[in-house]
Amino acid sequence: MPRLTWRNVYQVDLGPLKSAIGQWNTMVGKLEEVSTEAHDGMLKKANKAEWAGVNADVTRPFIKAIADEITDAHTEAKDLHKELSDAYRALKSIQDELQTKVDDARRKGIEISDGKDGQIICKYPPQPGHQNEVISEKRRKELQTLGEELAALVARANSRDSYTAGILAKIHGGDPHNFAKNGSIDAYKAKRALEITRKGAEASNKELRKLAEILKYNKDDPSFSHAFFKGLGGPKETLEYYARMSIDGTGASGKARLDAVQDLQRYLGPTLATATDPDHKGYLNWGPAFRRLGTKDIRIDALGFQPKGYQLLGGILRYGNYDKKFLTPIAEHVVQLQHDHPTGYWKTPFGPDAQFGLDPNGKKNSGYDPVTSVLEALGHSPEASEAFFSKDPGVKPVSAYDENGKIDPNKSIDYSYLDELTREDYHWNNDGTSPVRGEQVLSGKDALGHALESATIGNPYDEPAVGGNPHTDSRASIVDKLIRTVDKNHEFVSRDISDSMGKIAGEYMPEINKAVAGADGKVNSDLFITAHTRDFDTQASIRFLDALGRHPEGHAEATLGAQRYQADLMREVSRQPDHFSGSPEDNMRQVARNSGTLEGILGSARHDAVITEGQEAEKKFNEELEKRGEIIKQIVGLPVGAAAERVPVGGDLITGITEQVIDSAVESQQKHTLEDDASSGATVSFETREQAGRWAQYAARNAGYPPGVNATDFARDISNETADGYDHGEQVRENGYDNKVRRSGD
Structure with missing residues (x-):
């Protein structure tokens, strides 16, 4: 398949694709009517008919096959409409961003052209009489950054284009005489993803990249995410799979393997966030099970020691915007455990195992400290982080959890989580083993800052606050308390x-x-x-x-x-x-x-x-x-x-x-x-x-x-x-x- 260039992305007219989406939407509606009529009319009458002989043995099965074929046509049309719609939204967003950057650059006088092997060349054309002047460092950085940003957008467009082409081929099945028999495309994609997960660490780098691609483009789809995590087996199996792949990627397998596992981590978390969101019908209510497993030792043969469930779950939670009903109790439980066991509760490797890490993308830690992990999760989950930092026993009781993550009515909490995490003698765990050699290791205070940004500004800390979020009394009260904390402890x-x-x-x-x-x-x-x-x-x-x-x-x-x-x-x-x-x-x-x-x-x-x-x-x-x-x-x-x-x-x-x-x-x-x-x-x-x-x-x-x-x-x-x-x-x-x-x- 030819690769798109920046000019292709800039110039392509997406109007025909948008028009096709509208036509497929019309087709979906018409096929739904025909499918309903076929099953509720023709097939019902055939089933009720008192037929014998040829009519019973041939005609009735034939009518059923026709009705099923019409249903398959309706399913295929729905899938085509959905995939084309998703592709259009993604490509339009990429095109809009690329066009804005190119147009802004041109207004500054920057020329953009194609180089070898898809390279994008950005330069300020020399002015007459100044051809030999050396470009300033500031302008050189500006041009380099622009080229990298444009190249990244083109790569995203190529990835989306390639993925959509492959999925469309699967939807129509390739048989001119039959509509696809894959069933729901979401079920098919989940099945394909699970085929790769069942290989575990034996999956090739190419297969892991394919798995990450499927997760990337379907992470926001409830039916896919539900099918995928159900197929993994459950909360414990999810933790075990993530652990195996994480230590496989952060071991001595090389950069290509680490890159593939990093992509897997980036998209596994958001997919779990969708699967556990109560706003979606049929969501997975796995929060209580994860809290129960959080304090349990999980045996992972390749590690040589048994991390606790929260140490594994934390690596997944670092990515994704989670519902507060799922994430906030987990964060509360983790911080309460840290309060009760300030040192030595979370296990860390020693000796040769130090090369492993539970956070493949960890530029700041190895992922063995679940406090840092849940704070990063809160940093991407504004509603959950606001609820977490608003908990204050001085205003109303704070839920206390037992070791299994259940609310313990006989236990009380006399501290707010903001007070706990900002006190002068709070013990930040040393998570100094980095899976990437030479990376700097920072404390959990960095993650705390991310969580506080999310709670007070109202959006994930690494995303701009589009349109400006309101300063509610709840958010302002957190800032007010934070200011008074700094006042007491500079x-x-x-x-x-x-x-x-x-x-x-x-x-x-x-x-x-x-x-x-x-x-x-x-x-x-x-x-x-x-x-x-x-x-x-x-x-x-x-x-x-x-x-x-x-x-x-x-x-x-x-x-x-x-x-x-x-x-x-x-x-x-x-x-x-x-x-x-x-x-x-x-x-x-x-x-x-x-x-x-x-x-x-x-x-x-x-x-x-x-x-x-x-x-x-x-x-x-x-x-x-x-x-x-x-x-x-x-x-x-x-x-x-x-x-x-x-x-x-x-x-x-x-x-x-x-x-x-x-x-x-x-x-x-x-x-x-x-x-x-x-x-x-x-x-x-x-x-x-x-x-x-x-x-x-x-x-x-x-x-x-x-x-x-x-x-x-x-x-x-x-x-x-x-x-x-x-x-x-x-x-x-x-x-x-x-x-x-x-x-x-x-």
């Missing part, structure tokens, strides 16, 4: 978790701005509108920002989030003045001042960290800003904070952040504290304050000046307000930090 914000804390801060800028405004009598906190009534503590919020500002990842996320919110809010104040009390010009000045205060807190915290740690820290801060600026460009147009409640995506009031604005935001924050004089704090502070003012002017101009103001005077006012706010931010941070130190010493 060191909680470590490198492992600072990026997640920064993302949460960037999302909850309306609430944080409102809290910070409480320390300034010159700003009306009502400007910062929230959809709930929970208010964050002012001093705790200031110290929270201080903690984030000391880490490159947290500083970058929080700072760019604050600047993006400032631009959104200024635009709304300008375009929707009736939503706010006071005049638009006064409100925009107050937004600038309060944003300056946040910049002063974050900027002075960054400055302290750089002065303490040196030039490498400065470089890291700048790199993280640039990296996260590029990420933000991928979600341009998504309103955040207060704007998410009112501003329609795609409408006139869509966020004013453009690619150019984001670049300006990054540039305004990239500082070079140590280039000249590391001790010149006053000079650096002045430059940072000036940069904040320039950004505020940009945001105000992008929002649109209120009618009647003098542009020059107003721009100067915005800059001055920002500078005053910055000075105020430095002061309130210093006061808050000093008060904290004094309070700790009392």
Whole structure:
């Protein structure tokens, strides 16, 4: 089969495919009517007829065969319609993304062409007289990234095209005189997948890739997922199969085998999430069985030791968005077990077995710690994570589980899971054996950050919040408690978790701005509108920002989030003045001042960290800003904070952040504290304050000046307000930090 190129994907007209889907939908409806008539009419009459001889022996079976053939035709038509619909949605999504990237690149003047062996070449054509100039490192990276992104999209299109062609061949069966006798295509696909699973570790790499492909394209299909996991045998058999394949892939079988098993893990979890979702008819209620098996030793001959069920289940749960009724009790049980047995409960290999791992995709651990695994699962399951972190015995009783995962009415839990996982003396398990040589091993705090992002932002941590999720009282209460946790324990914000804390801060800028405004009598906190009534503590919020500002990842996320919110809010104040009390010009000045205060807190915290740690820290801060600026460009147009409640995506009031604005935001924050004089704090502070003012002017101009103001005077006012706010931010941070130190010493 010819391989698609980027031009094919860009140019192909998917209209005929969409038209064919409509025609097959019509055919499905007509065949359903004929099938019903054949069985309820013709066949019923034939069965009731008092026939004898030839009529009984020949005519009746013939009529039944005709009715069954019509049913097969209806089944085949349904399957064709379903597979074509799935293929169209997938290819249209890929095409839309590729077209957007290509069109954006062309607007920048980038040329895209075909190279050898399907390679995609991206370049800036040399300008006359500048043919010999060396391209900048920034542009080189930009072109390399674009080429890789386009190649990945083309690979996805080829994979989908190849898979659909193969399935369509199976649906029609290849017999011109008979409709396919495979039965439901979902049952057929499950049967094919199970044929490979029954081979276990004896399956070839090609077969494992085929299995992963079947799971990939059917993971969201309830009938397929139910049939597949039932065919595996049950919860215990599922754990045993995953364990065998995981250790086979992470052993000494080579990169090709590891790649195949990694794909299997990526799609096995989402398929289980679909199979166990109570929203689907006939779902598998396996939660109680998994909890019972969680504390049991599971014998896996190749391992040489017997891991507990939760250690195996954790590797599957790392992928997929699970229903809260399934996942939350499992997460509760695991954390309760860890609380009751802080050390030595979960088994880890030793000696030659150290080469194995239960998380084939584990770049950060080997998968022997189920606490980290369930936190990663919560990170992909927003409803489950929100329910988990909302559990608080101070509000209502928290379910206590016995060793078998059943609710124990005689046992009580006196801690919330948020308190438990954020306490200073919490024991994070050392999961330092990596299945991939040379990979860095981090603690479970990274996974905790992912789970907290999911719970508070409302979408899987590694997916953008499309359209802006509401800040409910439940989610805001988790953030509020988290801020107060950091207030009590500054060191909680470590490198492992600072990026997640920064993302949460960037999302909850309306609430944080409102809290910070409480320390300034010159700003009306009502400007910062929230959809709930929970208010964050002012001093705790200031110290929270201080903690984030000391880490490159947290500083970058929080700072760019604050600047993006400032631009959104200024635009709304300008375009929707009736939503706010006071005049638009006064409100925009107050937004600038309060944003300056946040910049002063974050900027002075960054400055302290750089002065303490040196030039490498400065470089890291700048790199993280640039990296996260590029990420933000991928979600341009998504309103955040207060704007998410009112501003329609795609409408006139869509966020004013453009690619150019984001670049300006990054540039305004990239500082070079140590280039000249590391001790010149006053000079650096002045430059940072000036940069904040320039950004505020940009945001105000992008929002649109209120009618009647003098542009020059107003721009100067915005800059001055920002500078005053910055000075105020430095002061309130210093006061808050000093008060904290004094309070700790009392």
